Amino acid sequence: MDSGGINKVLGELQATAQAAASKPATSVEQTEGPSFGDALQNALAEVSAAQKDAQQMAKSFSAGDPNVNLQDVMVNLQKANLSFQQMTQVRNKLVSAYQDIMNMQV
Structure with missing residues (x-):
């Protein structure tokens, strides 16, 4: 999966939220813990790892590995299919939320 597109959407959502609140980017307070973008990237990495592990296990089985x-x-x-x-x-919910925000009248 391409996380660059997700980062772009997240950036646009943040910029839109800041513009709607009429606050400059420097006044946004940071909370402790990982950001939403970091959590999303971690989830993408976990899904990717699950898919790679499943594919490797399938290749091992195909090769006749007795273990x-x-x-x-x-x-x-x-499991890999469900996580994907x-x-x-x-992603669909994020895109839908982005479209809803973009269609709001300010």
């Missing part, structure tokens, strides 16, 4: 059984391969592939679908839904 890998079909049930584990199928479970890991389904969840991330896609998060």
Whole structure:
């Protein structure tokens, strides 16, 4: 997945929120803990890692590795698929929220 596009959307959302609040960018207070963008990037990395692990396990099974059984391969592939679908839904919600903000009258 391309995290550059997500960062662009997040940047535009932040700029729009700042413009709507009529506050300069320097007056935004930082809270403790990871930012939303950092959390989103971590989630993307986890989804990517789950997909890579599932693909590697499937390749090992295909190669005849006796330590890998079909049930584990199928479970890991389904976990990777579900995490990808969840991330896609998060992306869709972000795009929808961005479009709603852009359609607001100020």
